[in-house]
Amino acid sequence: TIGTGIGGCYIEEGRLLNGHTYSACEVGYLPVDGTAFQDLAATSVLSATVAAVKGGTPEEWTGRRIFEAAAAGDTECREAIDTMCEILGKGIAALCFVLNPEVVVLGGGIMAQEAVLRSPIETAFARHSIPLVADATRIEFASHQNAAGMKGALVNFLNRHPELA
Structure with missing residues (x-):
C-alpha cells in the first residue's frame, strides 16, 4: 500500500506471514x-517533491492535483511521477528477489491512477529484476484501492481474534 508511507504483507496459501515479532513485510x-x-x-514523498519544485506545501500538492497537472502537460509533475514509478519498480524487484511472489498487489489511493502508473512501474520492475522473476510475477492494482490496507488489517485482526468476528 503506497500512501503516507509504504506498507505490505505476504500471503502464502491463504495465510498471512507474520514473522517472529509480527513485523514481517514492513516493506x-x-x-x-x-x-x-x-x-x-x-x-x-511525491507531494513533498512537487511542492519543493513548484512552491506551496505538500498538503496543497495532493496526489490528485499532481496527476491532474501531469495530465494537463505539467512536465515537472510528470517527472516526479516517473521518478516515483522508477523507485517503486526497484523496490518491488528487491522484494521479489526475497519473497518470489506470484502476484504483487498495489494499493493505496494513488493506485487509482492505474492507467498512468501501470506501464512505468512494470517497466522499472523488469529493468531492476531478472527475466526469471519479472516474467513470472504479475503486478496488479488492488480493487479496494485506498481501503485495501485497512481491510487487510481487519482480516488479520479477525483471524487472530475469531471470537470477535
Missing part, C-alpha cells in the same frame, strides 16, 4: 539505494 523500511523505501517512493 517501507526496506533499504533501497541506502534509504528506506518509503522515504523515496511514498505518496507523501
Whole structure:
C-alpha cells in the first residue's frame, strides 16, 4: 500500500506471514539505494517533491492535483511521477528477489491512477529484476484501492481474534 508511507504483507496459501515479532513485510523500511523505501517512493514523498519544485506545501500538492497537472502537460509533475514509478519498480524487484511472489498487489489511493502508473512501474520492475522473476510475477492494482490496507488489517485482526468476528 503506497500512501503516507509504504506498507505490505505476504500471503502464502491463504495465510498471512507474520514473522517472529509480527513485523514481517514492513516493506517501507526496506533499504533501497541506502534509504528506506518509503522515504523515496511514498505518496507523501511525491507531494513533498512537487511542492519543493513548484512552491506551496505538500498538503496543497495532493496526489490528485499532481496527476491532474501531469495530465494537463505539467512536465515537472510528470517527472516526479516517473521518478516515483522508477523507485517503486526497484523496490518491488528487491522484494521479489526475497519473497518470489506470484502476484504483487498495489494499493493505496494513488493506485487509482492505474492507467498512468501501470506501464512505468512494470517497466522499472523488469529493468531492476531478472527475466526469471519479472516474467513470472504479475503486478496488479488492488480493487479496494485506498481501503485495501485497512481491510487487510481487519482480516488479520479477525483471524487472530475469531471470537470477535
